[in-house]
Every structure is written in structure tokens, then in C-alpha cells.
Amino acid sequence: QKEVEQNSGPLSVPEGAIASLNCTYSDRGSQSFFWYRQYSGKSPELIMFIYSNGDKEDGRFTAQLNKASQYVSLLIRDSQPSDSATYLCAVNTNQAGTALIFGKGTTLSVSS
Amino acid sequence: DVKVTQSSRYLVKRTGEKVFLECVQDMDHENMFWYRQDPGLGLRLIYFSYDVKMKEKGDIPEGYSVSREKKERFSLILESASTNQTSMYLCASRGDRGLIEAFFGQGTRLTVV
DSSP: OOOEEEOOOOEEEETTSOEEEEEEESOTTOOEEEEEEEOTTSOOEEEEEEOSSEEEEETTEEEEEETTTTEEEEEESSOOGGGOEEEEEEEEOSTTTTOEEEOOOEEEEEEO | OOOEEESOSEEEEOTTOOEEEEEEESSOOSEEEEEEEETTTEEEEEEEESSTTOOEEOSOOTTEEEEEEETTEEEEEESSOOGGGOEEEEEEEEOSSSSOSOEEOOOEEEEEO
């Protein structure tokens, strides 16, 4: 089993708020975890990746990983209308070899 | 910059046609992937390849085949197109060292009529 689960949303937050996006995965042997952003009609683009338990920060974005709970999250601080997009969680699982398995994505809407 | 280029942005084909979707990457990546993306279903892995002439089935390989004769090129083949294969097709590549994230092409919107 190599499922990656996300809430589809939409998640609506006001401008300047913190947006919290969550992802769970079923393969306990998963090695690496990625967050992609996809604007409507465009291809996914990488925001962050994380391998180790804990937090990883990059500008307004923080990825959090808890392998014991099989849980990865993305926090977006000071959300902007330009952050409105679909956010895809992707996992490199042992069962999938070199492939990334994607969740269905969470749609984020940031209102000004 | 990593470039993954898909041969067509939009395609319209008839039911029963044999369809080729081409993808080329310029980063000498070992791994290449084909996904399809449908509303409510997300990105689903069709096939992937970790080396020339090597291929692995993904989650939804039925009705598709692939070819990787050269490292930089990965083709997706619809042997006999059907209307349920109308979708957005995304090619991606990924290295084994250094930058290990997957880079995507611009996508091909295929409509089968």
C-alpha cells in the first residue's frame, strides 16, 4: 500500500494568516517528502522537501515531518493572495522505487 | 535550469488511434515518469523508467505502454485511444544524486473524441 492522503479543501484563509496543510502516508519505509504548488493550468513546482523528523524552514514556508505518526505538513506564514493554488504532497516510498506518489492535493484560497 | 519538454501542449485524437506523447529532459536524469492528472483524482503514476530500456508499471498502466531508447527521452504510447484517456498528461524526471526532486514538463492536454 502506498497511499498519500490530503484533505482536498478548499482551505480558505485571510491575507496575512497562517495556512496549515496536512498530509499522511501509509508506507512506513518512506524516505523523502515533497511539497509542490500547482497553479491552475500549470505544472507542479517544488516548494520544499524534507527527509528528517522535525521542522525545515524556507522563507515563509515551514515543512514539518513526523515519521512515527506518518505525517507531514506545510505551514505558510503571512499568506498572500498569490499563494492561492493547489498544494500537492509527494512521497518517495520504498514500494514505488524511484517514483514519487502524490496526494490528491489541497486547494488553498487566500482572500485579500 | 532543468528543462523537461513535452512535445505537444494540446492534442485531439480520435477513438482507436495510436497516440504518442514524447518527453525530453536535458539534465541527464536517470529516472523519468508519466503521470495523468484528472479533477478529483490527483496525479496518478502510469509508468516510470529508471534506466534506458527499463520500465516499471505505476498505479494505472492499463491501456498504455512506454519506450525509453535514449536516456533523455521517454515516450508514452496509447495503443488504441479511448475517451476515458482524455486527461492532462505530465512527464517528470528525477536524478539519483544532488537535486532529487522531480521536475515536470508543461503537460499535454489530450482529448480523445
